[in-house]
Amino acid sequence: MKGSRWRLPLRYMVLLYLALLVLVPVGAVFFHAFSGGLGAAWNGFTAPDALDALLLTLIVVAIAVPLNTIFGVGVSLILARHRFPGAWLLDALVDIPLAISPVVIGLSLILVYGHTGWWGNWLAARGITVIFSVPGIVMASAAVSLPYVVRGVLPVLQEIGTEQEQAARTLGAKPFTVFRRITLPSIRRGLAYGVTLTTARVLGEFGAVSIVAGAFAGKTQTYTLFISQSIDNLKPQSAYVGAVVLCLAALIVLTTLTLTDRNRDAWHGKAAA
Amino acid sequence: MSIQAECISKRFGDAVALDDVSLEVPTGSLTALLGPSGGGKSTLLRIIAGLDAADSGIVRIEGQDLTHTPARSRGVGFCFQHYAPFRHLSVRRNVAFGLEIRHRPKAEIKARVDELLELVGLAHLGERYPSQLSGGQRQRMALARALAIEPKVLLLDEPFGALDAQVRTQLRLWLRDLHATLPVTTVLVTHDQEEAMEVADRLAIVNHGHLEQVGTPADMYDHPANEFVLTFLGSATRLGGQWVRPHDLVVHPVADGKPGASAVEGTVARVTHLGFEVKVDVDLAGDESCWVQLSRGSAAELGLQAGQRVWVARADATRSPDRLPSLIA
Numbered sequence: 001m002k003g004s005r006w007r008l009p010l011r012y013m014v015l016l017y018l019a020l021l022v023l024v025p026v027g028a029v030f031f032h033a034f035s036g037g038l039g040a041a042w043n044g045f046t047a048p049d050a051l052d053a054l055l056l057t058l059i060v061v062a063i064a065v066p067l068n069t070i071f072g073v074g075v076s077l078i079l080a081r082h083r084f085p086g087a088w089l090l091d092a093l094v095d096i097p098l099a100i101s102p103v104v105i106g107l108s109l110i111l112v113y114g115h116t117g118w119w120g121n122w123l124a125a126r127g128i129t130v131i132f133s134v135p136g137i138v139m140a141s142a143a144v145s146l147p148y149v150v151r152g153v154l155p156v157l158q159e160i161g162t163e164q165e166q167a168a169r170t171l172g173a174k175p176f177t178v179f180r181r182i183t184l185p186s187i188r189r190g191l192a193y194g195v196t197l198t199t200a201r202v203l204g205e206f207g208a209v210s211i212v213a214g215a216f217a218g219k220t221q222t223y224t225l226f227i228s229q230s231i232d233n234l235k236p237q238s239a240y241v242g243a244v245v246l247c248l249a250a251l252i253v254l255t256t257l258t259l260t261d262r263n264r265d266a267w268h269g270k271a272a273a
Numbered sequence: 274m275s276i277q278a279e280c281i282s283k284r285f286g287d288a289v290a291l292d293d294v295s296l297e298v299p300t301g302s303l304t305a306l307l308g309p310s311g312g313g314k315s316t317l318l319r320i321i322a323g324l325d326a327a328d329s330g331i332v333r334i335e336g337q338d339l340t341h342t343p344a345r346s347r348g349v350g351f352c353f354q355h356y357a358p359f360r361h362l363s364v365r366r367n368v369a370f371g372l373e374i375r376h377r378p379k380a381e382i383k384a385r386v387d388e389l390l391e392l393v394g395l396a397h398l399g400e401r402y403p404s405q406l407s408g409g410q411r412q413r414m415a416l417a418r419a420l421a422i423e424p425k426v427l428l429l430d431e432p433f434g435a436l437d438a439q440v441r442t443q444l445r446l447w448l449r450d451l452h453a454t455l456p457v458t459t460v461l462v463t464h465d466q467e468e469a470m471e472v473a474d475r476l477a478i479v480n481h482g483h484l485e486q487v488g489t490p491a492d493m494y495d496h497p498a499n500e501f502v503l504t505f506l507g508s509a510t511r512l513g514g515q516w517v518r519p520h521d522l523v524v525h526p527v528a529d530g531k532p533g534a535s536a537v538e539g540t541v542a543r544v545t546h547l548g549f550e551v552k553v554d555v556d557l558a559g560d561e562s563c564w565v566q567l568s569r570g571s572a573a574e575l576g577l578q579a580g581q582r583v584w585v586a587r588a589d590a591t592r593s594p595d596r597l598p599s600l601i602a
Contacts, residue, residue, distance in 0.1 A: 163357035166324055167415075169344045170351040171371035171422055181374070185361040 026247060033240035044241035052218045053226035054245065059134070060222065061202050064142040068198050072149025073191065077183075079150075080157035097146045105143050106211025109136060132214035137222060140208035145201040152194025156187045188260070196257040203249055274336075275300040275426050275458035276321060281330035283316055290316040291327070292482040298426070298475075301456045303449070305463055305473035308505070314462045314479040318428050321460070322351045335425055350419030350457075354431040356411045358403035364414050365390070365399035371422035389417040392451070409440040413447075420457070429461040433468060445472050466506050470494075478502050510563040512585060513537055519566035521589060524553060524575060527582040536586035539563075544577050553577060555585055 034041050044050065079091055097105060113130035114120045123130060130136045164186065168178045184191075206224040213220045221229070223242060230238035276298040283291040290313045298304050306314040319325040321332055323344035331340050339347050359367050366373075368389055372382045390396045393413040403411055412432060419427060432448070433441040449472055452459055463469050469476055470490040478485040478493070478501075486498040490506075497503035503516055510519050513535055524541075525532050539555040542562065551572035553565045565585060567575075577583070 160360075163353050163355065164359055166344075167351065167353060167357040167359070167418075168370065170322055170324070170347075170349055171374070171418070172345045173370075173374050174345060177374055181370075182359060188361075 029240055029243045029247070032236070033244045036237060040237065041241050041244075044238045045245065047238065049217050049221070050223075050226060050238060050242060053221045053223045053242075056134070056137070056221065057203060057223040060138050060141050061199060063138050064145065064202050065195060065199050067138075067142055068145055069149055069191070069195055071146070072194060072198075073153055073187075075150050076153040076157055076187075079154055081162065094147050094150050097144050102140075102144050102205065102207030102209075103211060106140050106208035109140055109143070109208070109212050113139070131212050132216075132220060134220065136212040137209055137220060140212045141202045141205050144205055144208050145198045148197040148201065149191065149194035152190040152192075152197065153187050154190075156190035157183075160186050192257050192260045196253050199253050200250055203253075204246060274298065275302075275334065276460065277331075277333040277336075278317065278321060279331040279333070281317065281320055281327045281332070283313075283320065283325065283327050289482045291320075294330075294479070294482070294484045296477055296484060296487070298458060298460055300458050302475050303452045303459045303461070303473050304475040304477060305461050305469035306477050306479055307463055307466060307469040308479040308485075310464050312480045313482040314464075315430055317479065318430055318460060318462050321426075322349045322428050323347050324351070348422070348425045350422060350424030350427040352412070352415045352419050352427075352429045352432055354434050356403075356415040356435075358406075358411055358414060360403055362402075363399065364395060364401050364403070364406070367403065367414055368417045368421050370418060375422075385421060389421055392420075392455070393417045407440075408436050409444055412436065412444060416451075420455070424457065427457045427459040429459065431462055431464070433463070433465075441468070448472055470506075476506075478505065480505070508566070510565075511561070512557075512563045512587070517563075517587060519552075519564050521587055522563070522565040523586055523588045524555070524565050524567065524577065525584040525586070526575065527584060529584070532584055532586045536584045539583060539585055541577050541579050541581045541583055543579055544572070546572075555583065557585070 033044075075090065075094060079087060110117060110131050112118050112120075113123065113136065115124065115131070117131075120131070128135070130139065164182050165178050168182045173181065204224060205222075206228065209222055210225060210228070213222060213225060217226075217229070223246065227239045227242040227246075230236065230242065274297045276296070278294065278296045281291050281294045281296075282289075294313070294317060296317070306317060308314050316325060320327045320330075321334075323332075323339070323342060327340070331338060333339065334347060334349070344351075359370065362370070365386055368386045369382050372385060377385075386399075387396070390399055393416055395410060395413055395417065398406065398410065403414065406414065416429075433444055436444065445468060448461075461469075461472065474489065475487065476490055476493055477487045480501055486493055486502045488496075493502060494506050497506060500516065503509050508519050509516050510522070511517070512522065523532070525536075527538065537557055539557040539562075542554040542556045545552040545554075546569075549569055551567045551569055553567060553572070554562060555565060556562050563585060
């Protein structure tokens with residue numbers, strides 16, 4: 001066997017790489033978070049500033065994730081089901097937030113919606129503050145997490161084709177019925193994957209949000225900003241506890257994905273023509 | 274007439290898929306749209322179903338003009354070449370789909386689905402998912418699903434195209450039996466002339482966007498309207514400047530004397546044994562050649578060998594000379 005000599009060393013190298021980059025550092029965070037005992041960790045978690053920041057982050061998730069889900073499914077349907085000039089451009093535009101730094105996205109939002117920005121004055125005159133306020137945080141979070149639903153759903157839509165939808169039409173289904181009963185269940189896995197990544201990204205977003213938020217504790221401080229400020233304020237214990245909370249949130253999101261994915265084998269097996 | 278398609282034209286970009294095609298399908302018939310791939314037959318089927326829109330022309334079903342009616346309101350059962358099963362639904366839910374979206378009572382749906390699964394022989398597989406079925410089972414599930422809405426017409430696009438040879442033969446016979454018990458007006462698309470002649474009671478031959486000829490299989494085999502229909506509906510060869518079916522030819526050793534006025538002399542080039550049938554290639558004068566289809570028995574009687582001089586003649590030349598001109602010169 002040619003490959004067998006390398007199989008074990010390769011396996012250990014992959015594990016070592018993972019350990020050095022992820023497992024050991026994350027383990028260290030957990031270790032430090034609970035080094036002062038469970039009581040201290042609980043006090044850190046329930047500190048007013050920490051809870052306010054957590055609440056704000058959850059609110060941002062609750063707005064940005066549904067927005068990007070609807071947008072992502074819409075764009076995927078347009079790209080997969082219609083041919084039109086400039087489709088490649090739309091396809092490429094969706095990926096921009098992946099390619100450029102979140103800091104640039106935050107900065108460009110200020111240039112448009114800030115006090116001295118293009119539309120800032122017009123909005124301010126109508127009592128709407130975007131930058132250094134919750135709308136700006138939501139916009140920055142939505143912008144950086146834009147591509148994930150599209151990248152999860154579009155390949156699935158392209159793979160399943162349109163025949164099932166056509167069949168549903170001949171059986172009497174109206175367009176929305178076709179979407180709800182055929183398209184949506186068919187893309188369920190890709191959608192769950194995209195929504196999971198979007199949620200994880202919004203939960204953890206720092207760069208773009210730090211530019212547009214202003215980080216007024218209790219008002220525009222998201223959870224990642226709170227963690228960062230705790231370090232700046234020489235309160236590392238709060239930062240460690242915050243990091244653990246983010247890790248647990250990510251764990252919950254990923255577990256939810258795995259659970260929704262569970263009965264896929266029943267019907268998602270490849271056609272065995 | 275169940276289906277009337279009048280003067281249908283359809284282009285895809287520069288390519289003409291259908292050019293002024295008119296077709297009528299009688300109620301209760303099983304009609305095959307037959308022709309080579311890319312000839313436009315599937316497009317015609319999709320236009321009848323409302324899945325594609327014609328550039329011009331009218332589609333009537335049971336006398337009603339449905340040209341601008343969406344597919345969902347046409348009352349047409351459609352089976353796709355690859356069956357288009359709803360992969361996330363069980364066999365039972367697939368069949369029930371058309372009834373569920375019509376919000377029929379649960380008991381009625383259950384009874385109807387049971388009846389249909391029984392009819393297509395899938396009663397024991399109702400809880401399975403399409404990925405757990407064989408190709409033939411998926412095909413029958415798709416048929417049951419289409420029949421559930423009690424369609425006015427049933428349209429089948431290459432229904433046996435994706436199946437292996439043995440299952441295909443079984444399903445052909447099964448479909449013919451099904452049509453006998455449940456005489457829904459049916460149109461099926463196929464590129465396989467043997468399949469079309471075996472299953473259908475009427476053929477409509479479509480080629481290059483034109484309807485070449487419509488009729489019963491036997492009639493069209495004996496009286497093809499043109500050279501395309503002649504060569505497409507079965508094997509054909511040329512003798513004395515005229516088209517003829519190879520099984521309508523006979524071979525005689527030169528020593529037996531000229532068998533008829535129209536007989537042509539030639540040299541056996543090759544004898545090929547194909548089981549029951551034996552194919553004899555004969556080189557004729559000039560650069561011409563023809564081939565003769567003999568039964569195993571008559572080939573053995575003649576003891577033909579390559580290089581032998583023979584007469585080739587029409588078997589029916591003396592019996593019914595008036596039939597000959599019916600095949601195209």
